[in-house]
Amino acid sequence: MVDLLAAEWLKVRSARSTRRVAIAVATVVGLMALLAWYVARLYDRVRADSGGRAEVSSPAELAAWLTALCLAVLGVRTITSEFATGMIRTSLTVAPRPGALLLAKAAVVGGIALVTGQLVTFGTALVSRGIVGDRPLGFNAEPLSAEVPVLLAAGLSVLMFAVVGVGLGAVLRSSAGAIATLCMLWYVLPIITINLPAPWSARVSSVMLQELPRQLAGAATADGLLSPLGALAGMVAYAALPLLAGAVLMRRREP
Amino acid sequence: MTGALAAEWLKVRSVRSTYVAVAVAAATVLLGVLFVLYAGSVWDARPPDRQPEFRAARPEQGFLPVVQLSLAVLGVLAITSEYATGMLRTSLTAVPRWRTVLAAKAVVVAGVALVVASAVLVGTFAAGRLAAGDRTMGFNTAPVADELPLLLASIASVVVMALLGLGFGAVCRSAAAAVTAVVGVRFLVPVVATLLPPPWGARLAGVQLQDLPATIAGVETTGGGEPAVGLVLLVGYAAVPLGVAAVLGPRTEA
């Protein structure tokens, strides 16, 4: 398994999708810094007549949300690119255990996503707070130390999305299909559930992917129905189920 | 051009991904009915005096993003699958003019999107009204004629999404990159725009693809632009990526 992990790490390191995703993530962080700078400048200009208060949503959480999509695409590509080129046959010839191969991919992409997620969320939090200084803009009302649980959970969501990407890629074997499905889970489904009449709206919304991190941090705003442990279980289930389905299918389908 | 069109139609017809995309889009009818049945059960459970104030979203609008996304993927794959397999070189040998190939693909993709979107959205609309029966659930109170502009504009938005996918596919040449770009334009930019402080938030909100059907139909929205301007913007979403692709050329080498 160590050898498989090392080989997958070499693969990810040397693929073009990884470089593109890295550029996308860097762009996200840059945009968040730009947003913070723009908001600060705007605040200074209108402070006089707005009464000195403004509400801006947290750039760090927004960064985590966007980074999650980037890393999920990376997760999808690590497996679908092999199906697209037929290289999966070579991979399975040199290491003839499909389940172990998929697990190694998930572990490597998950590891990258874990580190990237935390770096991006905490990095964006520090940078945006540094840029806006002591201007009261809502997201910096509390000290950074109080924001730590939310940031940790948001960073973890990046890991979860990346592993969901690997699983969906293994199940669907198509980049387009997997990324579209991911987008359904990540964005379209939550929008639809908001339209459901109460009480199911809140119930279904609380188990949507994007709602889980805040519930995990115990900081859910209104509709949070899950305990932090329940939210954690939900995140693990989201990551594990597609991966499990992918492993079973990779065993049964001939490459 | 007729030959190129016929060829593209055969290609679209003969790949499995087309049927998957259409099936996902068609599932909307079923989902819409389930949604209305659930909303109807909530309506039934209300005391009669509170029933008139009940509002449920239009089912065909609620599931519109699903239809848009699945046909955008169809548009993306119409070109990226040829890059992936190298078949584009064969296509360009048969029809050596890139813009003719692209135009033929655009016509076929738009045609498929038009037919599928019309069937699915009108189907969801009709099935939703049938499922609602005589309950007053907000979405079914206006006469059908009043709903037509929004329905037609929504169908047009699906066609535009499919062409946007085709354009991005031709520019990116990779399914993963193109689908991600489509998702970015359709779903991410609006979210980021709403987070921007004034005046940029409002400026960007008015031009979002998701709001254009309502703008064109003259339904009240946050953007609240002119219908004609909305229509121009909608066409632009399809035309700009395709125009860029036409200028860039096929770029089949490496």
Added chain:
Amino acid sequence: MCGGPASGSVGGVIEIRGLTKRYGRTVAVDDLSFRARPGAVTGFLGPNGAGKTTTMRAVLGLATPTSGEALVNGQPYRRLRQPMYEVGALLDAGAVDGTRSALMHLRWLARTNRIGRARVEAVLAQVGLTAVAGKRVGGFSLGMKQRLGIAAALLGDPAVMIFDEPVNGLDPDGIRWIRELLRSLAAQGRTVLLSSHLMSEMALTADRLIIIGQGRLIADTSVGELAEQFNRGVLVRSPRPTELTAVLTGAGATVVAEPGGALAVTGLGPAQIGDLAAAHGIAVHEATPRSASLEEAYLALTASSVTYAAGGGGGPR
């Protein structure tokens, strides 16, 4: 050189026993049995769609047999712990991620079986790709991709090597390079299984021939035996045909007079015919061996594969 367990570059064997593979109602391979032995290039020959690739995938554990088995060194492939030391395979040279460099492609492959970086450099040099090791594989010509695929197969210095249509699309230089490489691998005592649909290529490369058609074994033979089987004698022209006929039949040959005064002689080679004629003072104007080309022999065999199959699947031994 090789950073892992000691390789055994001799003694490997591929054994196919009653292998059958069905896809739905289509039978791709039908009760196929043969062995590929060390020290020889075993040519695996058949028309397109005969089941060659399916058989090779079964050997490599990529396809699960419907019945029967495909064994490498006495084991099913999927049971091998570090397969690269036992089997090297080239299935489809184009099946690589074009965005990766040749060096990184080989490095990740090597890493799965704990093969060191020095060995990667060595195989790159062996196939002549050192100069382009850092270049993206997507920009490689088909010939370069074939070399990369062969480098990958060589990484573990395995005793068994499997190549699926390795010369497809190559230029004459590339074909000769692969031919010589395969010959030298077999000369080192390795078991080399080589598939092709081109008899002309096999005649120059293979020692043994396994010929299949519609998934069934048609012939398990050698190049020499196949040539012998389709031998149609020697065409001889002489100004004194009657006397020559007497001499040759006296030496045990069968002689048939052909239209135009020529003689068709079987049972003696051209050299023996010439010597006998000279000894009896008979002039010979022509002595041409008329063995059917291997290509014709192969076409004759595969064209009648249905007839052979009806007879029980076995061919001439």
